[in-house]
Amino acid sequence: MAEFTRVCDVGEVPDPGKTLVDVDGEMVALFHVDGAWHAIDDVCTHDGGPLADGELRNHTISCPRHGAKFDVRTGAALTMPAVRPTRAHETKVEDGGVWVRLRSAPGTDGPAAHALPAAPTTSLPAAQPTLPGAQPAADAPTAEPGAAAGQPLCEDAVREILKEVKDPELFVNIVDLGLIYGVTIGESADVPGKRHVSVDMTMTSPACPAGPQLIADTKRAIGQRTDVAAVEVRIVMDPPWSPDRMTDAARDQLGIF
Numbered sequence: 001m002a003e004f005t006r007v008c009d010v011g012e013v014p015d016p017g018k019t020l021v022d023v024d025g026e027m028v029a030l031f032h033v034d035g036a037w038h039a040i041d042d043v044c045t046h047d048g049g050p051l052a053d054g055e056l057r058n059h060t061i062s063c064p065r066h067g068a069k070f071d072v073r074t075g076a077a078l079t080m081p082a083v084r085p086t087r088a089h090e091t092k093v094e095d096g097g098v099w100v101r102l103r104s105a106p107g108t109d110g111p112a113a114h115a116l117p118a119a120p121t122t123s124l125p126a127a128q129p130t131l132p133g134a135q136p137a138a139d140a141p142t143a144e145p146g147a148a149a150g151q152p153l154c155e156d157a158v159r160e161i162l163k164e165v166k167d168p169e170l171f172v173n174i175v176d177l178g179l180i181y182g183v184t185i186g187e188s189a190d191v192p193g194k195r196h197v198s199v200d201m202t203m204t205s206p207a208c209p210a211g212p213q214l215i216a217d218t219k220r221a222i223g224q225r226t227d228v229a230a231v232e233v234r235i236v237m238d239p240p241w242s243p244d245r246m247t248d249a250a251r252d253q254l255g256i257f
């Protein structure tokens with residue numbers, strides 16, 4: 001088990017307050033709240049944001065990059081876009097100083113590890129980031145995709161197709177995440193007898209790093225239909241996405257109750 005390391009004097013950090021400390025070569029965010037000390041990794045589990053730079057309110061720290069919130073006492077992820085906890089470490093006050101002992105993983109007491117748990121790999125095929133806009137579907141395979149095979153093209157069929165598109169970080173499909181705001185189906189102006197599909201999609205945050213992949217995967221999934229000539233994805237940030245847009249199925253998958 002790792003040893004405690006003295007990281008600062010008690011008087012160095014106001015209450016409430018926070019600072020960044022080095023513990024055995026690892027950067028740890030240290031918090032002083034209501035007379036107690038808490039320490040968590042200075043790493044947001046969404047995309048590596050520096051938590052010590054975030055805003056502290058009571059026992060909640062907000063990631064400065066995309067706004068995910070964490071409980072400084074436990075490291076628990078409280079809001080999207082983070083869903084995994086960050087490591088919380090042991091603290092103690094002794095001889096006028098604050099001491100921290102590294103834990104190996106969220107909620108465990110084992111020897112210190114030097115990396116966060118690896119994210120599971122995604123089953124999505126690699127996608128090339130593309131800008132929003134129409135995408136010809138001339139090279140699409142002839143089979144209709146997945147559960148929508150054989151269905152006439154309608155909004156429900158498109159939403160069913162889009163359940164095959166998963167957020168590469170959350171591993172939940174974009175329909176159950178509540179990212180699809182609208183679907184419009186019209187006649188193609190370029191290919192007689194075929195359809196032009198427009199999808200209004202939002203992101204969990206304005207700077208969502210998964211955005212280009214979600215757009216490309218959406219176009220590819222719908223474009224596989226033989227009766228679709230083009231797919232357009234419009235990114236809509238108003239109204240902003242919020243966790244209450246998720247279905248119960250998505251909440252179950254993410255362990256949010």
Ligand code: FES
Pocket residue numbers: 044045046047048049063064065066067068080081082
């Ligand atoms: S890196 Fe922290 S919310 Fe995205």
